[in-house]
Amino acid sequence: MIDARKTLSLSVQFNEIRTNNESEMTEMPAMHAEIILAIFTSFCLLSSAEISEYVIKSERLPPDLNFMPTLGNGHMGYTVFGDAIFMNGVYNGEGGNSRRARIPNWLNLSVAKIQYEEWELAIIPDMFELQLQDGYFRWLFAYEANGLQVKLEQRTYPHRYYNRALIYELFVQCTGAIDPLLIKLNRKPGGKSEAFDFSPLDSANGTVSFKMLQGVTRRLEHRNFQTEPRKIFVAFSDDWKNEHTIELSAGQEELYYRYVITADEREEIARQEMAEVIKLTPEILFQRHALEWRAFWSDFNIQIDGNLELSHIVNAGIFYLANSLPSLNTSHLNGAYFGLSPTGLGRGQLDADYEGHNFWDTEIWMLPAITQFSTRWAEQLLQYRFEHLRGARYNAKQTGYQGARYPWESAYTGTEVINPCCLEIAAEEIHISPDIVLALQHHYAVTHSKEWLCRVAWPIAKEVAEFLVSRVRDDGRKFHLEGVMGPDEDHSNVTDNVYTNVVVKQSLEFASFARSMCVLTDGRPDVWLDIARRMQILYDEKLDYHPQHLGYKRGEIVKQADVVLLGYPIQFAMSNVTRRNDLLNYEAVIRESGPAMSWSMFAINFLDVKDIEKANLYFQRGYKDYIRPEFKVWSENKIGFQGSANFLTGIGGFLQTIVNGYGSVRVQLDGNQSVMVIQKTYCLPTSKGFTINGIKFAQSRFSLKIRANGTTTLSCVEKGDLNIELLVDTQKYAVQEHFSIDLTGSTASLRTI
Structure with a gap:
């Protein structure tokens, strides 16, 4: 439990930070300061049992180190003990070969050996801990023999306030040593970067000097949209290769060592951040980081009573999703944010990491949960789409259509960067554009900001609507979509996929609404609403269910949730009987290797039709088979099947099950009013x-x-x-x-x- 003395200490140290570093820090917004004060009040009331909900301990590492925690701060990210650091928006490769540009993980440090007198002691940590509340990973080691006692604590974290900085810290306690203790550090950054050419820079910076590198990416993503390679600048607090020895003098009882990397696309920011960080005491550096995480947890959290394991899973999921998002309070202003890929900012070089690209996963699976974390984060994710309208227009024109057609995969330029393996998906999964429009609609319903609606949502909705007008086919009675693929990627080149047609219908309705709110109408017939009214929505009256597409035969295996999404999250009007029949028809045909979030949607929709037993079954199925036990890292597919690690898409679906399923929170528009319904x-x-x-x-x-x-x-x-x-x-x-x-x-x- 955090007692009043600790609370006071944190308050005093926070004030010290403000006093001692006023010239180095941006002014803290008043609301943020109030949040900090609220944190001290609220967290001092937490019991030790509640605090334990934020600490995940393991005596061993996962057999596959791919399932180590991924840490980030929205500017940079990495997987603990991995070989890569990635930076927001920095990609390398042309077209479908574009992927996050790998920076060698120079922060991958660890104590390898302790040398004392004539013997050497290899370090095998006793405990590994993921500290969710304060946002760091640590590993511990203790040794005692012949009167010598040694304790090591190592921790690593991307700083949440000084967010250009990545931190490694070593704490040593020693008693009983009559001779010096030599602590040998190893660094394993992995091989040379496949994406950057690095060259040294002059390290001088006034009275402070440190090693500096410049990195330049090797290939442009799209020459029409990117004229120059990406440049980054990396600073190091110490200049040593992959081995380093620290000496603890005889009789010295404590030692602290810190290794810092800063990086930015602007050299002066990388230098300034390093100069600021290395001047801070260990306590102030860490607490400035922890305060930001505690501000987050104070603003949003889910408390689970009576089930510590489930609480760990929920809190870890929130943490993994949030730590790829930009710090909201930083020492230097953030640049543009380039979106949230399915496995987060700390991954992206591999095909299994989806190359760090952005998909519909952001808008449909992750954004509903992220909006509850912070509407500012949601706005930044939607701003990425707004700022890449040019790429979407180009994509529409290149494929023979009007308006804006968002690519299935996007990265730096906003043009199509789908992996060359799967071009038919980019050609056919046109639902991503209306998915984005529905995310705009949801955000407006939550925030009710007309200014944002007309500045961001309306320009996107208008151009997507123009694309859809040029994409549909009118048979004189109904509008159809041919040659498409729905969320179920096992069925390609189909006609009238019901999910696609419904989201097209609803996005056109929202586009018409946004136009009525933001521009003067000219009185002409509304083509958008006409298409929405006459959109073909397949429905089998005899069996009272929705066939997935024209020609679909009941019992055919599908990859993932498709039709069942009509109920939630799309909230398409239908009877509960029809909705239940959809669930019963498709629950038995999801393939065994399907992704985690499918079962989350079955859980929510079964709750809505009041089949609690099945909802509970699918809720547990939606996470138990997908989480590696050591640090609650998610896999895209069930254990036993290959899939992506740190699968944020699955986490987003899981959190929706809690908030929007069992919590029954639904937000929608009713005319020009925003409505939140809790049934x-x-x-x-x-x-x-x-x-x-x-x-x-x-x-x-x-x-x-x-x-x-x-x-x-x-x-x-x-x-x-x-x-x-x-x-x-x-x-x-x-x-x-x-x-x-x-x-x-x-x-x-x-x-x-």
Whole structure:
């Protein structure tokens, strides 16, 4: 438990940071400072059992080191003990060969041996720990013999405030040594970079000097959109090769060693960040990092009661997803953010890592959870799409269509960079463009920001709508889409995939809405709404279900959730009987090697049709078979099948199951009003209850507490500027800060006024 003395100490040290480094830091926003103060208040109340929910310990490493934790801060990322560091937006390779540009992992340091007198002691750590609350990984070792006691702690983290910096720290405690202790460090950065040519730079920087390298990528992604290679500048706090020895003098009881790498696309930022970091004391450096993570956990968290293992899985999932996103408070301003790929910022060189590209995974699978983390993060992800409209226009033109057609895979330039293995997917999975529009719609419903709607959402929705108009075929009665592929990639070149047609319909409806909000109409017939009304939505009246596409035969194996997405997340209107029939028809035909998030969607949709037993089955199936036990790292496919590691897409689906499934939180538009509906809630299986803290809606934050005894409590923990009313059954309430109400057995609707 964090006691008052520790809280005071953190407060004092935070003030020291502000006082001692005022000239080196950007001004902290007032709201952020308030969050920091709230952290100290809230975390001092946590019990030791609750703190343990944020600590994952393992006495061994995973057999496959690919499943080590991936750490990041939105600017850089790496996998612990891996051979690569990656930087946001830095790719190398032409077209489909573009992938994240690998920087050798010069931070991959570890104590290999201790030499004392005539003997050498090889270091085999006793414990490995992933500290989620403060955002770092550490490994521990202790030795005791013949009166000599040695304790080692090593830790590594990408700094969350000084986010151009990657940190390795070594703490040594020693008693009983009558001779010097030699501590031998090894570094394993991997081979030379396949992406960069590195050259040394002059290291002088006033009174401080350090080693500097310049890296230049070797190949352009698309010459029409990228005229020069990417340049990065890397600074090192120490200049040594792959071995280094530190001496602990006889009688010396403590030793601290720190190795820092800073990197940026601007040389002066890499230099400045290094100069600032190396001046800080160990305590201040670490606490400035930890404060940012605690600010995050204070703003959003999910508390699981009565199931520590599930709590670890939930918290690790949140951590892995969040640590690839940009630091929101930094020593130097961030540049543009280049999106969130399925395995995060700390991966991307390998095909198994999807080369670090962006897919529909961002908008459909990850963004609903990320929006609850922070609407600022959601805006940055959607800003990536806005800033790459030019690439989407180019893609539409190159494929013979109008408007903006977002590529199936995008990276630095926003043009199509699909792996050469799978060109038919890029040609046929056109649903990514309307998927992006529906993400815009969801974000507007959550934030209710008309300024953002007209500045960002409307320009994208308009051009995607123009693409869809040029892509559909009109038979005089219905509009059709031919030669497409839905989320199920086992069926290609089909007609009227029902998922694709529904998201096209809904995106055209939102485009028409955005136009009505943002521009003056000319009174002409609305072509977009006409297509939406006449879009072919396949439906088998006799069997009361939706065939996946024209010609689909019941019982055919499919790769992943496709039709079942119509209920949630798409929220397509249908009867519960039809929805249940869809679930029953497709649950038996998902292939065994399918990805994790399919089962999460089955869980949510079975909850909606009130089949709790099946929902609980699929909820547990959606994570238990996909998580490596040591550090709760996700795999794309079940254990026993090959798949990507650190699979954020699966994590996003899993978190939606908790927030939007068992928590029943749904956000939608009703005319020009934003509405958040909470219907029947359910306790998570194998738990005594759970609380979602930090639900975002209409500039306000809410908590939702669900107990095993069936009670549900909704509370407003922070009220924004927008007026909100709450309707529970037939009773209306004005929502104010600290407002709380029992929702047990009722449907609640929060609505902007």
